[in-house]
Amino acid sequence: MTLRLIAVHAHPDDESSKGAATYAHYLAQGVEVLIVSCTGGERGDVLNDLVARDPKSRRDLAGLRREEMQNAQRIIGFEHRWLGYQDSGLPDEGDPVPPGSFADIPAEVSAEALVRVVREFRPHVMITYNEQGGYPHPDHIRCHDVSRIAWERSGDPAAYPDAGQPWSIKKLYYEEIFNAERVNTVYQWLLDHEPESPLIEQLSEVRERMSKRAYRGTAKIEVGRFFDRRDEALRAHASQVPPDSAFFFWPNELQRQAWPFEDYRLAASRVATSEFEADLFQGIEEGA
The missing domain is CATH 1.10.287 (Helix Hairpins)
Known part of the structure; x- marks a missing residue:
């Protein structure tokens, strides 16, 4: 049996800053890994001065971020899907999100697109953000909402009947990597x-x-040998990651010595497992 993992993220670059070493780890073990980007990152700021000098960053940021995503995909080796929604940006507190953006569309509606992907890919494990979206960006919160609906309903033949044959995911995790x-x-x-x-x-x-x-993780995945590749994938998203990014303030060798893990919280499971885990696929039997 080939095990399969799906990770659902809000924007391109999120997959590299929140789990890329885990994806590389499981790919090396023969697991199929699919990354879903809910939006194209069209309303993101260009945080790298060198990239900001490129006219394309002003003329076609969405196209630039697609190219960056392709580079990150090549570095880690995962499969990738765009869910197809527009970035909601980060409005000032109290201001509405743009009409038609990801966070503006009801989660029940957007979830059908993700359910379709789930039923086609048939993953055993899903990773997404926690109830606060990891941090309170409207697209991250909506990503959580949509992922949770897909977890609950992808196996229900009465839900989204035109979105493919039902498939129940075995385990749902929230990333808790920076803790x-x-x-x-x-x-x-x-x-x-x-x-x-x-x-x-x-x-x-x-x-x-x-x-x-408070630390809420329940699974520590030892992935230190993939930290350099993780950082290479993150740097591929150059519009979002300047050379002096805070992501790189502590050396990888230090992290490998002190904390060679990426952390997750088991949010729901349809299989028996233990309170603390070292493998996201623990409890998933052969042939499941």
Whole structure:
């Protein structure tokens, strides 16, 4: 049996900053991995000054981000689908999202497109964002909502009857990769092994900001050997990732020593499993 994993993300680049090492890890084990990007990132800001000088970043940002996504896909090796919705942008608090954008369309409507993908790909595991979207971007929250509906209804023959043959996903996870326990552990490792490191002060500030965020992970996937490839995929999204991006402030070798994991929370399961896991496919039997 070939195991299959689907990860549902809001924008191109999210798949590289939130799980790319996990996808590379499972691909190396023969798992089929499909990334779904709900929107094209058309309303994102160009955060890299070098890319901003390229006229295409102003003339055709959607086309540029598609090219970046193709490069990231090549680096990691996953399959990829666009769900086809427009980026909602990040409106000021209290302002509405643009009409017709992903967050403007009812989740019940958009979920049919994702259910269609699920029923075609037939994944055993789904990864998406938590109830807050990971952070409160309207597209991330809507991504959670749509993914949750697809989890609940893709196996129901009465739901979206024109979207293909029913398929029930076995397990649903929320990514919890950037978490307080990870930061605290790396901070303590530096105190114990490199007490003169200038990173200690920087990490101390990050620890303070994250001190009220409880660690909710239930699965630690050891993927340290793929951190360099993860970063290569992330840099492929050059419009979103400047050379001095905060994503790269702690060296990969440090992370491999102190926290060589990407973290997930089991949100729902249709199979028996344990409270803490080291494999997202734990409990999924051969032939399932």
